[in-house]
Amino acid sequence: MDYYLQQLAIGLSLGMVYALMAIGFTLIFGVLNVVNFAHGEVYTIGAFAGLVVITAFAPPLFVVLLIVVAVGALAGVGLERIAFKPFRRFSDEASLKSRAMREATLMSSLAVSIIVREAIEIGFGSQFQTVPLDRLLNKPISLGPVTIVSGDVIIFVVAALMLGGLQYVLKRTNVGLSIRAVSSNPLGAKYVGINTDRTIIWTFAVGSMMGAAAGILVGLYYGAIFPSMGFIPGIKAFVAMVMGGLSSIPGAVICALILGFSESIATIFVPSVWADMVAYGFLIVTLIFFPRGIFGGARDRV
Amino acid sequence: MDRRNLLIGAGLAALVASGGMAFAQQPVVKLGYQLPLTGNTAQYGQDFKNAAEIALAKFNSSGKPFKVEIIFEDSRSDAKEGIAIARKFVDNKEIVGVLGDFTSGVSMASAQVYKSAGMPQLSQTASHPDYAKISEWQFRNITTQAQEGPYNANWMLERGFKKIAVIAEQTDWGQTVVSNFADEVKAKGGEIVFSEFFNRGLADFRPIITKIAREKPDAIYTGFFYEDGAQFLKQMKQLGVDIPVYSTSAAYNQKLIELAGADAEGMHLTATFLPSNPAPHVQEFVAAWKEKTGQAEPGQFPAQAYDAVNIMLAAVEKAWPEPTRQKVRDALAATKDFPGVTGDTTFDANREPAKKLTKAVVKNGQFVAVTD
Known part of the structure; x- marks a missing residue:
């Protein structure tokens, strides 16, 4: 029994790690309707920025997070400027409705992600960076038969704050209203006088702040910070987003938790090399039986 | 530069x-x-x-x-x-x-x-x-695993470990780590109680560690490189699993100790090169x-x-x-x-x-x- 409880606890913490990444990813997708392939690199940038700050000044975790979030916002705005804005320079109706124009950003964001990853590799090398061991978020905490670590608590709190805060901003503020408007109909939003450019930049800033925060937290949680660290969480976040109905943030979070649980529970029954297959199996099942995602029924986006 | x-x-x-x-x-x-x-x-x-x-x-x-x-x-x-x-x-x-x-x-x-x-x-x-x-x-x-595997198997058996768990990365090399070691252990009367592979670069070993701990082996033999090794050792410590770990010369790297710190203490391995050799x-x-x-x-x-x-x-x-x-x-x-x-x-x-x-x-x- 203890064994199963422990596996469930591990599944929950895995799921929260994926959820942390999926929130920002889904927000950006919800507004632009295209995948931002560079989100994984924003996550990596967040982790490296945090590591540089920690080795240089050793401030408390909260200050590290604030700096990382600021770096993330800058990275997001920069990414939008380089990879997304150039494809919005034509404002005639045909271009705005053109899928090709939008989907070209798939390629441009992928290009940016490759350039950033290689640049980090040239600067820092491709190996695991040495993280000061006392800064790792892995102090064991015993809860009866189950052991969790300090990072689980921190990640849970941050993920809950992100989700709650984001729902508040989206539902109760003007910025949130315009984000939702652009998300459901960009052309219509433009016609009613919403500054869509600014709204998109805001979305990138907010989404990337979350991506960068996720990067440093997960980096310290596992003690594994390296240039290609964003790739696998990016894939998992993508799967969670698709399962959750593409643009539902709570849906993505719930599906991220399902992914985490299914991976750790799968390990009980099959060798761990097959655990990923179980997660992707879920994706296929979802796509066959719920083509709009498990939580994608409602019209309201984001 | x-x-x-x-x-x-x-x-x-x-x-x-x-x-x-x-x-x-x-x-x-x-x-x-x-x-x-x-x-x-x-x-x-x-x-x-x-x-x-x-x-x-x-x-x-x-x-x-x-x-x-x-x-x-x-x-x-x-x-x-x-x-x-x-x-x-x-x-x-x-x-x-x-x-x-x-x-x-x-x-x-x-x-x-x-x-x-x-x-x-x-x-x-x-x-x-x-x-x-x-x-x-x-x-x-x-040296190939054809040499290291039996050598390590005999070393562990001599130290009195009878029930041994084996994990290795899912590569050609990892397969040779497990097969060469397990054959010798079985031939000498030991028991392999757990054997599994993982994908190289796995972030979270805790599901596997929990699974190994349930089998209560005397020792764990591992085929990994230093990065996976550091993750494995840290997460064992996190979960409070205290079982001796043995590994191959592939894990031998100063960086393993740098990444895992005190959690690497007590890991045994074979090597052909020690920088402390005078x-x-x-x-x-x-x-x-x-x-x-x-x-x-x-x-x-x-x-x-x-x-x-x-x-x-x-x-x-x-x-x-x-x-x-x-x-x-x-x-x-x-x-x-x-x-x-x-x-x-x-x-x-x-x-x-x-x-x-x-x-x-x-x-x-x-x-x-x-x-x-």
Whole structure:
């Protein structure tokens, strides 16, 4: 029994790690309707920025997070400027409705992600960076038969704050209203006088702040910070987003938790090399039986 | 930074070369070295390059009648790149021998080209059992799991561990770690209570560790490299699982201790190279390494690369004057008791090196040799 409880606890913490990444990813997708392939690199940038700050000044975790979030916002705005804005320079109706124009950003964001990853590799090398061991978020905490670590608590709190805060901003503020408007109909939003450019930049800033925060937290949680660290969480976040109905943030979070649980529970029954297959199996099942995602029924986006 | 140093170095080399020309025409023999200098495994390739340059500088400054030049090509640990580089090396008539690649997969893909063209190839790390069987042109300077597995099995059984769990990465190499070890354990009356593979680069080992702990083994035998190793050891500590861990020489790297800190204490492994070895030639290499790279002590892989380059250089010297690919191969095959930093190397009839293994344990943040 203890064994199963422990596996469930591990599944929950895995799921929260994926959820942390999926929130920002889904927000950006919800507004632009295209995948931002560079989100994984924003996550990596967040982790490296945090590591540089920690080795240089050793401030408390909260200050590290604030700096990382600021770096993330800058990275997001920069990414939008380089990879997304150039494809919005034509404002005639045909271009705005053109899928090709939008989907070209798939390629441009992928290009940016490759350039950033290689640049980090040239600067820092491709190996695991040495993280000061006392800064790792892995102090064991015993809860009866189950052991969790300090990072689980921190990640849970941050993920809950992100989700709650984001729902508040989206539902109760003007910025949130315009984000939702652009998300459901960009052309219509433009016609009613919403500054869509600014709204998109805001979305990138907010989404990337979350991506960068996720990067440093997960980096310290596992003690594994390296240039290609964003790739696998990016894939998992993508799967969670698709399962959750593409643009539902709570849906993505719930599906991220399902992914985490299914991976750790799968390990009980099959060798761990097959655990990923179980997660992707879920994706296929979802796509066959719920083509709009498990939580994608409602019209309201984001 | 690196690039600028390289440029300055190249400039200096050109100056020296032109200066040398004025005195006497010193002939140059060329070697090729294929290795990953970018991509996910770049850290290993960069280490090999540094080790090779240390060995080469020492050779060229020792007053031989000729100079050797090594042409480095970046394979990115990609088999397609490796084959393209192999063709390039083969087409360059000046090249008489090749070192590399890093992984068994790329080494074996390139080996097909070297086999058909007749080019001696010496890999510092390719440990797949089939690599040296490809043709008479392939050599390696690493012990295979055929040697390490039974050695470790006997070591663990002698220490009284009867129920052993085994995990290894899901690669060709990982498969040989498990099969060679498990066969010997079973033959000697031990029991393998758990055996599983994981994907290299797995972030979270806790589901597997929890599963291993449930089987209550006496000890765990592991086939991983230092990055996965550090993650595994840290997460074992997190979960409070206290079972002795044994590993292969692949995990032997100072970086493992740097990444896992106190959680690495007490891990046992075998090694062919210990930087704490007081032998003068080992200390000379360790000092040169620290000076060149500014890093801590070299791990086992750079040491193997250093020896591989020296073995190749010795073979070229033996083939002098007028070294040809055939003469270099024959000289390599005749390598006997070559005194390297990873122990004395002799190639047997199958071009496999026999090396002496050292038992080591992590103690107070250092790998130290132990007798039992």
